Amino acid sequence: MTLQPLAAALVHAPVVDRRGDLVTTAVTNLDLHDIARSARTFGLQRFYVVTPVAEQQRLVKRLLGHWVEGSGAAYNPKRRQALELIRVVSTFKKALADWREITAAEPLPVLTGASRDDGISFETCRGLMQKQPGLLVFGTGWGLAPEFFENGWHVLEPVRGVEDYNHLSVRAAAAIILDRLAGRSGNN
């Protein structure tokens, strides 16, 4: 059974810092390139970049201007195919609303994070995403703010390795999660 349309969001606010304080992180070009390329590889239709900061939004649009419309698009068409999935929005709610409009269905937000023990398994998540358009939510900094977890949305189990260490970069975690959920053979 195939997945419904799938999207991802990378949240720069509200997220927490190492002390758990609420912060807004800066958008980094490499996050956008890496996660867009992973998103494109695994067939996602949208990659939302969430930042309330106007100057950061302009930065993303400049990046897209170059790679999607400008000289970068001809120089590296594969990069264009990835980055054209990006939409910049000021809040996660706007990402959710846009994805709802595109899919004409109620999307299923699924929160990700390294420190939650109460999450659903990858298998369960995959099952849910066969019925409803998924929206995977990734946090920057030290993770999504507590308010995300107060909506009753599903939380995905962390990516675990061989021991207790699970301090992957968001770029690496997103790649693995997309592979496990949306890879051609499901979990391989």
Add this chain to the structure above:
Amino acid sequence: MTLQPLAAALVHAPVVDRRGDLVTTAVTNLDLHDIARSARTFGLQRFYVVTPVAEQQRLVKRLLGHWVEGSGAAYNPKRRQALELIRVVSTFKKALADWREITAAEPLPVLTGASRDDGISFETCRGLMQKQPGLLVFGTGWGLAPEFFENGWHVLEPVRGVEDYNHLSVRAAAAIILDRLAGRSGNN
């Protein structure tokens, strides 16, 4: 059956550029951080950074000095646990020799790349790595130079997504490959 000890190498020379010409790429901090964190998560024992450029080697050693021995180690012990896997070497042969000495066995180099169709499957690769210490070889730039493929070493099949697009960053590809080969449950 568990894997034998596993290591990875990130090669900055010789690699090819977009035209297929042989080049030496610059070491980037983020590659080292990301891949070291993925390597630590999946239980690798070494992460070799291959560059023949003395100034680049010094750059890596400065980075390690900060995060492994300096103030960064106390600030972020989890980062230290990842970056302490790194060894800087001038050639891939030196990485292979070091890994041979550490494991007291003949290591199995496995080359990675996005464009090879003649590779072994992840399942086959995992089987081989249960018998011999593996050394996964990742190229920067547009991939490993042809000479790597002239040694008779195994090549791993590319990470495929849902269509033909497979232009992952080396950081994302390494994360997925380590998860598929060395994740707790094998392929999940």
